[in-house]
Amino acid sequence: MAETQGGRPSVLKAKAGDAPHPSAPVVGKLRMRYAKRGRARFSSHRDIARTMEWTLRRAGVPVALSQGFSPHPRLSWIGAAPTGAASEAEYLEIGVTEHLDPAVVAREVDAVLPDGLAVIEVVPAGPGALADRIDTSVWEIETPGVPDDALAPAIEAFLAAPEVSVERVTKNGPKPLDVRAAVAELRLSLTRTDEPADADREDRARAATCGRLTAVVRHTTPAARPDDVCSALRAVAGLEFPEPNRATRWAQGRLDERGELIDPLAADRAAPTA
């Protein structure tokens, strides 16, 4: 509406919050684990950030605002999954101005999220930075058109190689990325946990032509993404992927000396409530 010629209306504009008035102090932080599923996997990090801001307002969560002329909500994001990838383990830290029951926040926010986004858990932040507890991701990558049988030898070749370099386009032009160095573990996902037992025949027929692999990937700069893992398999074993892969991040955390992933919210759950 109001798309008028000439009468291009001038816009009187204001942000009530433009005033540097004192906004309420932060009394605590909440840490949220959320999932990005289904169609929502096509959203970018910016899309999710914007959506989450509005969602928190819909839910009535008293998010703290930064000071100054254009206050923005105090949300900190930890390494978002790339556009196109699903995730069961995304993390967000929210500064709040009131003490709230994390379980109620989880329920209220989940109820007003758009389809495909879901809250998994909310905990009060304990001591220490969340970012310090996350250095690794566990990815499952589905490869339509490339069955397990074809993946297996490629995985073997990849693991045997001292270095597998792929080209990554970054802001500063193409850069080589050693995917081998970033990958702590790469194997076929043998158990299909998310598949109902009575999956119909069509689904099973599809499974016969669609491989699945699990990759445990250390966070590097630039990050090695599921696409890079596939590119690395192509580079090392000439594997061609006729269709785009579908990736899901199952977990993030810190990889300990024994190669086990530590849940980043475990420490907060253990900490006495602030």
Add this chain to the structure above:
Amino acid sequence: MFESLEPLLPRVRKPVQYVGGERNAGTKPWGSVPVHWALCYPDAYEVGLPNQGLMILYEVLNERSDALAERTYAVWPDLAALMREHGVPQFTVDGHRPVGAFDVLGVSFATELGYTNLLSILDLAGIPLHAADRTTEHPLVLAGGHAAFNPEPIADFVDLVALGDGEEVVGDITDVVKAAKAEGLDRRATLERLAAVPGVYVPGLYEVTYGDDGAIAAVTPTSPAAPERVHKRTTSDLDDWPYPKKPLVPMAETVHERMSVEIFRGCTRGCRFCQAGMITRPVRERSPQGVGEMVEQGLKSSGYHEVGLLSLSSADHSGIGEIAKGLADRYEGTGTGLSLPSTRVDAFNVTLAEELTRSGRRSGLTFAPEGGSERLRKVINKMVSEEELIATVSTAYEHGWRQVKLYFMCGLPTETDEDVLQIASMAHEVIRAGRQAAGRGDVRATVSIGAFVPKPHTPFQWAGQTAPDVVDARLRKLREAINSDRSLGRNIGLRYHDGQPSLVEGLLSRGDRRIGRVIERAWREGQQFDGWSEHFSFERWVAAAESELEGVDLAWFTTRERGEHEVLPWDHLDSGLDRGWLWDDWQDALAAEEQDDCRWTPCFDCGVCPTMGTEIQMAPPGRPSLPLTPVEHRTSTPIRNPAFASSAPSTGGRDE
């Protein structure tokens, strides 16, 4: 059909725009209702999603128990190519259903620049481009929106046109389509029945003949079901239509990310260039109470932190002061922003802006004098004197604004180089006065200029459009004049686009049915997304006009002035304005005589109210301002969710 679309999405730009799932959107089971509407905005999702008209109709239709409505938008070339390669048809973003399966495809044209995209959409949907080639199995293609007040250029491609406000007519169309399906009527019989619905025009039931001079000889109904003239629809009480109640909140980035409330419809300022003002008369205000409720509801269900109070000139609402103060009080300290479009150039605008910014930062304020010289402003009926403008702008600088934006048009009827050059002296004066008022030298002004395009149903519908090279030459001279004083010129920015796209817009605005072939040719040569400069090719349009028009040409449709008795392509479509009144207003324009606003002076008989049975509706004064109890001072919680207090889990609020 999402499964067939999904594998294509990782290969395209911004795939999220194609997946739907917006907050407050929903789907109904296909078989649960007899009538299926696909609502289309023929531009990219990022432009189409925030469109209020489409959002309103989406909600109105989905509230009916006998209809469902889903949305579809133009698909960018990268995905369109993949869809063609893989046989994926044009789809709705709600249920990802093929558009070709719906009963009605309603397309909203805010501008004529969506016409080529209409063809892309029909083609991708597998719907024959020409209405004449469609059968009962194809959707009825319906055009609406402001551009549909002259739908003749797309008459071959659409089955139906809805004139005027859409809220009620979509219901009437639904009723007819439902009955027609139940009775098993064929397409022709269905269309004839629809032609009887007030506000509905069925182009296929009219024949257009042309005279030797190239102009239209007559437009004649070919069926007894088709009326001689089709009158627009007018929604009368806006408070009865508080839509959108639940604005769609997309995950994708869009051009307007805010909660919009239409505070009134129509405008009788009578700016002669403004089609929107002319075709939406009379003024119908929403009550301050109604506005307050909609803002509250909308913010709650969307979570947005910006509110837009929409209309053609929102500062003209009789209760705007009260509304602005009420909202500013209500949402103070919540980080909620308020904005409103205004075309006024007076002190009140500044007062209002002060209210909206309270103690905040005052960055820029915009005024639209539209015409460079006082004479020209009389021609276009934009009543503001240079003194008034300078005084207003000075007040703005005095109150802390550092920058003003000034909007003008170039290529207006009777305009000379001199009229345009006066923009430079006005801008110089603005800076001079601004420096004095602000007591500092760093005040700025930006001059934005758009090329004027004469539009149907306005007094300028007879005017010859100014050729793009004339416009471009005037603007070059203007730039020189602005910079002739280095000291003042360096504080003035000048923005304009080249004039060529406006000529195509002019062709599509005032064209007749012969332009359909030009549109189809341009589209076949690859033209689409006309509103995007990177996709627009003037040469392609010129070539299409040359190859498809006989006896008449691009200039005939655009730069030629029309005579009083020429049959205009839209004469049989009634916006309510009396043709005689429009002609007199055009003559007044040429004589630089102004026309008052009927909201504050007696009715000047433009014809709308008696023909349409409507009346001006001003919000009754003296009602309690906003239905909002003062909130306790809460500095961070914008919208308190009552569900927080109780333990009952709230529902997601999706309609099912």
